[in-house]
């Protein structure tokens with residue numbers, strides 16, 4: 335599903351942030367990406383979303399080389415992944431429904447289908463009935479569930495989350511993590527970056543550990 | 553607590569695979585894609601309108617300035633449309649003023665006028681007798697009192713001669729002028745074409761500058777509309793970035809902004825049409841009465857249906873173009889990659 339082959343990332347300002355990263359995620363696998371703050375977790379995920387470009391090496395997603403992807407292919411590559419962010423990245427002036435519907439509208443679904451799929455996604459994250467609310471009217475945990483609903487609404491084969499529980503208290507964090515596990519059990523590949531070691535220990539799944547830009551275990 | 557447990561339970565209900573199959577079938581066929589495409593455009597059309605209405609002051613200011621620019625261009629165009637037939641008919645409206653010698657009486661002038669009328673190059677003659685000339689002079693010049701002080705009427709009889717329809721150019725008028733000059737009772741013959749020529753050259757100048765003025769106004773309109781779109785893009789920067797992260801193409805991101813440009817152009821085009829038409833209606837009477845002085849058969853031309861469509865079409869195109877230009881430039885800086 336996802337394969338890193340000797341990937342390095344260098345920034346002009348900060349030098350080499352990722353060095354010689356190689357690993358593979360099979361379809362339907364779940365893994366946590368950990369490491370201290372500044373280890374390069376976000377950078378690694380950005381390479382997958384092609385928000386940053388690799389300096390060296392190849393990243394394969396479903397047989398497609400992301401490091402060589404052309405600019406105009408990026409929208410279509412990104413539609414195959416569901417990204418989840420620590421700060422949710424919701425549109426504050428749009429309703430929950432509109433936020434979750436955005437990937438579908440972008441992908442060109444008819445209104446009927448948008449309606450059906452958004453309802454299904456909101457049901458999956460237990461937000462049924464909140465369609466008409468605005469993000470600021472929801473708690474942090476609920477906002478993150480909206481972010482998750484938006485990531486899964488178009489049923490991407492891979493879900494990528496960058497510190498999805500960073501702003502949540504431990505109870506809510508565990509709940510969100512369990513949500514991800516449930517997606518994995520339905521056959522979705524999941525990669526979650528987090529520095530919350532205690533949480534990962536509870537979950538007992540594969541862990542990829544980054545230290546100073548190198549993969550030290552996993 | 554209760555809801556949380558519920559959450560987990562719902563999550564483990566596995567209807568998803570079944571749903572995936574349904575989805576593929578439903579989303580697969582061409583008609584559905586077409587409908588989705590139409591939905592997306594209709595959505596963008598009204599969404600962009602909603603955005604514009606949400607900042608009414610800004611939008612109104614932009615529309616006002618755009619409307620003024622477009623109305624000036626349209627009014628100018630209309631002026632030329634009205635002047636063109638006018639300049640054509642002016643060519644034939646040259647006339648000769650035949651000043652008779654001072655001792656010639658009104659009665660003699662009438663006889664002379666009848667003989668002049670026999671000339672095949674003449675279509676009509678009018679005799680302005682001494683008394684009428686004096687009355688006209690008094691009412692038009694304001695020197696009435698000075699004339700009165702003279703005691704006698706110093707004005708000669710004037711016969712105005714309208715040349716035949718086939719005489720159009722100054723050169724063709726010359727033989728007629730010459731023939732009239734030879735007559736005994738004639739003091740002087742004056743050809744009143746100079747003002748026609750002046751007017752025609754002014755009209756020509758206006759027609760020539762039309763292109764330049766309209767081009768300048770179009771550029772101004774582009775900048776006004778473009779600036780509004782730029783502001784709109786700026787205030788929605790976060791949204792643009794998020795949409796890109798979710799896999800929006802540039803086309804998708806540009807769509808609502810292009811529609812915003814379309815709305816601005818369309819509405820200001822319609823407003824400009826109304827402004828010019830209302831102004832024309834207000835000025836109608838005075839303009840027509842002035843025009844009637846010069847021969848009577850002039851009608852003020854308003855926008856035709858074709859002109860109206862052209863005006864609104866052009867202003868709409870301008871709005872879209874402005875938006876497009878701004879997007880090409882600005883979207884490069886709103887990239888997550």
Ligand SMILES: Nc1ncnc2c1ncn2[C@@H]1O[C@H](COP(=O)(O)OP(=O)(O)O)[C@@H](O)[C@H]1O
Pocket residue numbers: 345346347348351369370371372373374375376377378
């Ligand atoms: N856009 C950037 N330009 C330059 N340096 C960057 C950029 N983004 C991240 N870095 C650097 O890369 C390193 C890793 O950052 P990051 O991937 O965010 O770490 P983590 O997510 O593990 O905390 C940091 O030292 C950071 O300063």
Ligand SMILES: [Mg+2]
Pocket residue numbers: 375376377496497
């Ligand atoms: Mg990070």
